[in-house]
């Protein structure tokens with residue numbers, strides 16, 4: 504069997520480069536989500552399920568256009584948004600005491 508190590512190393516280098524971009528984008532997204540916290544009335548408003556549905560529908564369409572699997576992208580987004588909701592809930596409690 505051919506030596507697969509160089510190919511795997513190349514893939515991992517490319518993944519590392521993308522992760523640097525993704526983390527930068529996630530930091531910007533987290534900052535925006537944090538700014539939304541004081542604008543919400545209560546915990547239900549923090550969760551905003553109708554907005555989550557809107558975001559998921561939009562990224563599924565973007566995934567399709569980009570040649571990615573919409574189901575995979577939805578799973579990633581639902582996990583990410585839940586983490587942001589947890590963070591926003593802590594921030595909402597901090598600023599409103601609710």
Ligand SMILES: C=C(O[C@@H]1C=C(C(=O)O)C=C[C@H]1O)C(=O)O
Nearest residue numbers: 536539549550551554555584587
């Ligand atoms: C940032 C918001 O708050 C929450 C986080 C969302 C997100 O990460 O996209 C979407 C809706 C809310 O669950 C918002 O209401 O827009």
